[in-house]
Amino acid sequence: MARARPASRSPRPRSPWRRRLVLLLKVLIGLAVLAFGALVIAVYIARSQLPSFESLKSSPNGQMIRVHAADGSVIVSMGPSFGEWLPYGQIPAVMRDATIAVEDRRFRSHIGVDPVGIARSVKVRFDRGHWTQGGSTITQQLARNVFLNNQKKFGRKFREGILAFALERKFSKDEILELYLNKVYYGGGAYGIDAASRKFFGHGADHLSLAEAAVIAGLVKAPSNYSPTADAEAAVGRAGVVLQTMAETGVISASEAADADVQGLKLAPEPRQNSVRYFTDWALPQLDTLIDETEAPLEVWTTLDLSMQRHADAAIRANTPAGAQGALVALDRDGAVKAMVGGKDYVSSIYNRATQAVRQPGSSFKLFVYLAALEAGHKPEDSIVDEPVTINGWTPRNDSRRNSGPVSLRTAFAYSLNTVAAKLGQEVGFTTVADMARRFGITTPVNTHPSMVLGTSETRVIDMTRAFASVASKGIAVTPYGITRVTSNGQTIYTHEVDRSHVLVAPYVAAEMTDLLQTAVNTGTGRAAQIGRPVAGKTGTTTASKDGWFLGFSSGITTGVWMGRDDARPIAGLHGGTAPARAWAAFMKPATADRPIEQFETQVTLPEWQLEPDEESYFGQPDNGQMMVDENGNPIESGMPQDVPTDAQTGDALPRPEADPSGTPSAAPAQQLNQDWIDRVTGRDPARDPRTREQVPPGRQPLQRDPARDRVPTDRYSSDRYQGDRYQGDRQDGRYQDGRPTQ
Incomplete structure (x- = not known):
């Protein structure tokens, strides 16, 4: 009997978890293939859209503005600073090696993104509990600096990786490193190794030593923290880390690292934030109205004369009273600003008192009163009575508190007689005087109260200087300007053109005004402004000596000087004819030294000295040019001690004239005035x-x-x-x- 065949075993059914795992694996593989395909497509699309190497070389990381003085020298750089572009072969090997060692050791082997570097940064993150190093490669940093921003978001990091792969596909490693070293930010506004080398060490990057290269390479991680000018100790410590890393990677030996004397490096001196910045702060905002270029780098050529600027700065610093501020503006005959000082120290105060501050001009405002009178038909030799006068309840008085009867306009102007200015203002009309001031470039509001003739309306130094320059220009309007031309990428995009077509007053009126102005300097309140060549000018002092002015011109240069406190408190002894006039002379002597002496059309004529009542004008103490008035223009008592008059030659105190029983001072003693004295004060042989x-x-x-x-x-x-x-x-x-x- 045949043996029965055993029944075959049925296959064991698969575990459902295994089936799910296999399915998941297949899905993940499929997704990975799709993602890789998408990545490849994205990389090649990005690669096709990348600019050429030459385009990347020429595109800046922001608009750079370099400002040149009149002689072509660079006085300040605004925005990003770029040095010379160094081709890969001209970049010192120590600079290339230091950068690769500290920023991306596997730069030569990765494909744009370094998985090993990312893994290392993640490990350090878990070991220390916080991020201490990034995993970005040099290529990723280049992509971020050129095309993206520094936002720490996944989307930005993903785009950064795509661009890094694209850069690696389009450019060689040497080209990427060349772009990186010439475009990366090193702090202090410096982009690229050449700009950083010039900023910190004062020479180009093609001559960097090992120690200098270590300092610059160490800046990329945190430019503000490791800047040698901000924290020298931190910079030295970071450079030591760079040298140690270079030794570990084998690019230098341990002995070379030890011999690199980082401590002994000499830094280039930081440029002083001096008074030049007052000028650039005024001039550069004008670019918004002059040109439309907002991205390409700009070269701005200006009118500033560095020699004059130094003399202006020194004159203000040396002559401004303690606790006070000073300002100066100097214009050439065409309106070019040759010097501008807005305060004693730009670092401590960037407020430009030459262009921003509005202060009462005192008697210097009488320029417009007399211009209006001359235009109305008066002549410098016309006689007018110096006598008490009341206008709409306002009674001005001279600083000497005396009146002298008939005097010429020349005498009245030379010694700044307030009563005469008031009578002239009433005669021609206070609105006419205000219109004259606006005609000559006063941009601030001008009131038409009678006291306005004494300079109670606030003005700017640059506007008053402009007005005096227009008189010097024979009545033709002078407009201050500071920018002569602007170039971008070698192309001129703006050139200044001087407009000489706007006539303000007839030439004979300007000549007669010059006659009065030069008399004020030679024998009147502005004698301290004499510089050994023809000068025309006017002093100005406000109530209680809160402001002192001197404005004048000589040899084609017109200069205005103001001094006072920012809080408008009185300054004992400040008069327009003292510190401001001395500062004006201290600047103008060297400023005009190389210019030919120019005679005015009208030569100096002496005023009627025996009628002039103000003995202080004779003895070297100029009057304050303005009677004391309140905010409504009414006279008030100053309550301040008067300065003791001194002899103009010896400085010795001179006795004041005796007062009669009525309280009116008597005339100055006859022996105090003689022809010898007249010859001395006028410099006449x-x-x-x-x-x-x-x-x-x-x-x-x-x-x-x-x-x-x-x-x-x-x-x-x-x-x-x-x-x-x-x-x-x-x-x-x-x-x-x-x-x-x-x-």
């Missing part, structure tokens, strides 16, 4: 003829004073004809004997 300023030939006598009138003849040559009673010939003839013309 008695051996020279006062009419022609020429040396008197032997055997001839210069023009003499009129003994009957006991004074120097006045108004001798305000025009081409002598207006006195003794000479009607051509003033350039020079033929005279015993004071009379010869045939």
Whole structure:
């Protein structure tokens, strides 16, 4: 009987978990394939959209503005700073090795993203509890710096990785490293190793030593923390880490690392934030209206004369009273700003008092009063009565508290008589005076109260300087400017053009005003501004000596000086004819030294000195140019001690004139005034003829004073004809004997 065959065993059913695992694995593989395919597609799309190597070299990381002085030297750089582009072969090997060692050891082997570096940074994160090092490669950092931002988000990191792969596909390792080293940010506004080398060490990156390369390479991690100018100790410590890493990777030996003297490195001195910044802070905002370029790097060429700027800075620092501030603006004859000082120290105060501060100009505002009067038909030799006057309840008075009767306009202006200015303002109209001020460039509001003739409306230094420059320009409007041209990528995109077509007053009015201004400097309140060549100018002092001004011109340069406290508190002894006039002279002497001496169309004519009541004008203490008024223009008592008059030559105190029982001071003693004194204050050589300023030939006598009138003849040559009673010939003839013309 046959044996029965055993029944076959049925296969054991598969575990459902195994089936699910296999299915999941297949799905993941499929997704990985799809993701890889998408990644490859994304990388090649990104690669196709990347700019060329040459385009990446020329594209800056922001707009750079370099400002040049008149001589072409760079005075300040704004925005990103870029040095010379160094090709890979010119980059020192120590700089390349230091960067790779500290930023991306596997740079030569990875494909743009380094999984090993990422894993290492993650491990350190878990070991220390916080992120201390990133896993970004040099290629990723380049992608972030050029195309992205520093946001720590997954989307940005993903795009960074795509761009890194694309960069590796399009450019060689050497090209990537060249781009990186020339574009990465090293702090202090410096982009690229050449800019960083020049900023910190004062030379180009093609001459970097090992120690210098270690310092610069160490900056990338935290430019602000490791900057040698901000924290030298931190910079040295970071450089030591870089050297140690280079030794570990074998690019240098341990002995080379030890010999690198990081401690002994000498840093380039930081550029001073000096008064030049007052000028650039004023000039650069004008670019918004001059040009439309907002991205390409700009080269801005300016009018600033560095030599004049240094003299201006020194003049303000040396002459401004303690606790006060000073400002200065100097304009060339076409309006070019040659120097600008907005305060004694830019570092401690960036407030530009030359262009931003509005202060009362005091008697310097009388420029517009007399311009209006001259335009209305008055002449410098016209007689006007200095007497008490009341206008709409306002009663001005002279600083001397005296009146002297009939005087010429020249005398009234030279000694800043307030009553005469008030009468002139009333005659021509206070609105006319205000219109004249606006015509000459005063941009701040000008009130039309009677007291406005004494400078109670606030103005800016640059506006007042502009007005005086327009007088010096024979009545043609002068507009201050600081930018001459702007270039971008070698192309000129803006060039300044001077407009000389706007006539403010007739030339003869400007000439007559110059006549008055030079008399004020030679014999009046502005004598401290004499510089050994023809000068025309005016002082200004406000109530209680809160502000002191001097504005004037000589040899084509017009300069305005202001001094005062920012809180407008009084400054004892401050007058326009003291510290401001001295600062003006201290600047103008060197500023005009290389310029030819220019004579004015009208030469100096002495005022009627025996009628002038202010003895302080004789003895070197200029009047304050303004009576004390309240906010409504009403007179008030100053309550401040008066300065003791001193002799102009010796500085010795001189007695004040005695007062009569009524309280009115008597006239100055006769012996205090004589022809010798007149010759001294005017700088006149008695051996020279006062009419022609020429040396008197032997055997001839210069023009003499009129003994009957006991004074120097006045108004001798305000025009081409002598207006006195003794000479009607051509003033350039020079033929005279015993004071009379010869045939």
